[in-house]
Amino acid sequence: MPELPEVEVVRRGLEQWVSGRTVTCVEVLHPRAVRRHLGGGDDFAARLRGHRIGTARRRGKYLWLPLDGGSAVLGHLGMSGQLLVQPEAAADEKHLRIRIRFDDDLETELRFVDQRTFGGLSLHDTTPDGLPDAIAHIARDPLDPEFDDVAFHTALRLRRTTVKRALLDQSLISGVGNIYADEALWRARLHYDRPTAGLTRPRSAELLGHVRDVMNAALAVGGTSFDSLYVNVNGESGYFDRSLDAYGREDEPCRRCGTAMRRRPWMNRSSYFCPRCQRPPRPARSLPRVAS
DNA sequence: CCTAGAACCTGCGAGC
DNA sequence: TGCTCGCAGGTTCTAG
Structure with missing residues (x-):
């Protein structure tokens, strides 16, 4: 689990x-x-x-x-x-x-x-x-009272990567995996391929808030289990799979706008998102040079 | 230094 | 029925 x-x-x-x-x-x-x-x-x-x-x-x-x-x-x-x-x-x-x-x-x-x-x-x-x-190389997790929100935002701005990759990078923020990354991004209306360098302070604070909210909600019902592989020490499953808004919902209606959810192959796994609420970033092109 | 991708495993369900 | 393929809540090592 x-x-x-x-x-x-x-x-x-x-x-x-x-x-x-x-x-x-x-x-x-x-x-x-x-x-x-x-x-x-x-x-x-x-x-x-x-x-x-x-x-x-x-x-x-x-x-x-x-x-x-x-x-x-x-x-x-x-x-x-x-x-x-x-x-x-x-x-x-x-x-x-x-x-x-x-x-x-x-x-x-x-x-x-x-x-x-x-x-x-x-x-x-x-x-x-x-x-x-x-x-020692594993970052504090978002439920740790000593997690440093400002340092996290600063690190995001410095990375030349995309937002979901950053969420899954355990040396930046730990505990987030494929399910809760997709859930938090859906809640924040952010596309997984958005560059982290463009995130404003309020935007990254909002994202972090959604990460915490979705994890606390899952914790309250014993976590997410689709099958008997994911159980507590007594072999019991959690119930959060019923509350998932993005993960595993390909072709099902977005719970916000009704648009069919999509699944994209991503890093040898999948990303689930709403194509309307979570607009992809503009196609990558070379950064404009400062006018001389 | 940094980032992206493959490798590491076993089992299950879908499709032929 | 039996085979192949794709897919699965992660981390780590390598190549560029």
Whole structure:
């Protein structure tokens, strides 16, 4: 479950069901699931054993479990990853990659399940503010109280790129993925191919406001799930798919003006937009030179 | 330095 | 029925 609201739903589940417990046993069933852990699967398991898990944290689409002793288990769900709290007796999932057991008698275990293996877990040292060192390059997310709106606008103006690319750039703003980018752009009536350099302060502030609004709305109903791939730690789906205005709505009427929504291939995926509310930028041409 | 595109995986549904 | 193709909520590495 890829984007910020879905990852936050998982983080809350981990905080409730895993934080405070002590690891006894770790089983790595697929090496790709720990590929970001340089020491490999055996090292991952050995370093985790015996440690108590602190409060689950998140930045953008990354989440982590701080351990006593100053390190942390960093997790990313990729495209199809799930973190599930399951009864120890429950049958293994087909794509179970990592199992973590605890020393208490709750008889539940933490499972990392991932069909496409783009996600994974790894162990890292943490910086003084508690951030795993491996994600120092990830920007704060828009729901972080310390997110710097002015710096974000300045960065947009400096980039020679387009607005959707910028929204998906996790070093500029984290947590936004393909769904919430399209939703925020639809709300802001901005075409995905608009150059960021032309955005005014009010325009980028408005866009940022829509990013926050749509993410908070999704969070309130447990996130977006089209299928059983995207679930919380108890395997339950969210309901925000019913409230999507742009993503996945090709040929359906725009909820503002009734025009048929369009889908365009974009960066090996898709962009959904209203051709009337979200007018494309003027065709690219060379910038006029200053008259001499 | 910066930006755009391909690569990394598995599975599902549509079309032939 | 069975095959191929296109498509999927992401990140990272490479080429230009």
